[in-house]
Amino acid sequence: MQKLIAWIKTNKALSLAALVIVWLAWPRVETIFYTNTGFDLGFSNQKTGMYDSGYESVGLAASSSYYPYEDPYAPTDSSDRMVVKNASIAMLVNDVVDTETKITSHVESVGGYVVTSNISRPTESPYSTMSLRIPSDSLDSALDFFNSLSVKVTSQSISGRDVTDQYTDIQAHIDSLTKTKTRYESIRDNATEVSDLITVTREITTIQNQIDSYVGQQQYLEQTAKFSLVSVDMSTDELALPYAPENPFRPAVVFKTAVRSVLTLFQNTAESLIWFGVYGIIWIPLLLLGLWWYRRSR
Numbered sequence: 001m002q003k004l005i006a007w008i009k010t011n012k013a014l015s016l017a018a019l020v021i022v023w024l025a026w027p028r029v030e031t032i033f034y035t036n037t038g039f040d041l042g043f044s045n046q047k048t049g050m051y052d053s054g055y056e057s058v059g060l061a062a063s064s065s066y067y068p069y070e071d072p073y074a075p076t077d078s079s080d081r082m083v084v085k086n087a088s089i090a091m092l093v094n095d096v097v098d099t100e101t102k103i104t105s106h107v108e109s110v111g112g113y114v115v116t117s118n119i120s121r122p123t124e125s126p127y128s129t130m131s132l133r134i135p136s137d138s139l140d141s142a143l144d145f146f147n148s149l150s151v152k153v154t155s156q157s158i159s160g161r162d163v164t165d166q167y168t169d170i171q172a173h174i175d176s177l178t179k180t181k182t183r184y185e186s187i188r189d190n191a192t193e194v195s196d197l198i199t200v201t202r203e204i205t206t207i208q209n210q211i212d213s214y215v216g217q218q219q220y221l222e223q224t225a226k227f228s229l230v231s232v233d234m235s236t237d238e239l240a241l242p243y244a245p246e247n248p249f250r251p252a253v254v255f256k257t258a259v260r261s262v263l264t265l266f267q268n269t270a271e272s273l274i275w276f277g278v279y280g281i282i283w284i285p286l287l288l289l290g291l292w293w294y295r296r297s298r
Helices: 002-010 012-037 096-109 136-149 164-190 194-226 251-278 280-297
Strands: 056-059 083-092 113-120 127-135 152-162 227-235
Touching (some): 083 194, 096 127, 096 136, 096 227
C-alpha cells in the first residue's frame, strides 16, 4: 500500500488520468456485470397478480405460485357454476394389463366409460394410454383409486374451465330465436297468399335450425361438465412416462444460453468502447495535459 501511495505521489498525472478513465467507464462495466451474472436487484421476489386459470398441478414438474386475480363482479356462490374439469395422471405400475383392467372396472362401476385404450410393447416394457369419461362428482375418488394402484405417480394434474357464462349466452340466443319463431308462426297462421306462406315457412325452418344448433351446444356443455375427461398413462418403465424432472439436464439449452451470454458480453463491450471513444474529447486532452505536465516536472 505504501508503494502504491508513493507511486501515485510520483505519477500524479497518470493517476489522475486513470481515475478519469475509470469514472467514465464504470457505468458500462457495471451494466455488463449485472447483465451477464444475473445479479438479483431485488425484483425477482415480487409477485404479480395474475388470473387464476383453475389449474392444479401435482408431480415432479416445478410449479409457480401467483396471487389470483379477484374479480369484484364474480358471483360468490359457486354451487350453481358449470365447470368442465379435465385431469391427467402418469403412473409407474407393476402390471400394465392388470392395472388397466382394474381401472376399467372401477370407471364403469361409478357410471363412467372408457373412450380409448391402447397398449404398446406388451412383451417388453408395456405402456398404456387410456382416455376415460368419469362423472365429475367421482373424479377425486377415482384419482385416489388410480393412485392406490400405482407404485409411483410421476405427474398428476387437474384443470377446470368455467362455462357458465357461455351456457347463459347460448340460452339467451335460444330465448330470442324462440320469440322470433313464435311471431313468424303467428304470421304464417294468418297468411293468405301462397308466396307469403312459403317465405314465412322458410324463415321458420331457418330459425329452428339455429335453435337446434344452440341446443346441441348446450347439451355438449352439460355433458362435458357432467363427465370429466381423464387421461391415464402407465408403464413399468418410469422413463417412458411423460413427466418433467425437477432438474432436467438439457445440453442444447445450456449451449444456447452460453452463446447468448457471450454475444451479450461482446455487444456490451462494443458499446462501452464506443462510449469510451466518444468521451475521448474529454479524457484525451486531460491525458495529454497530464503527460506534458509530468515530463515538464521531470
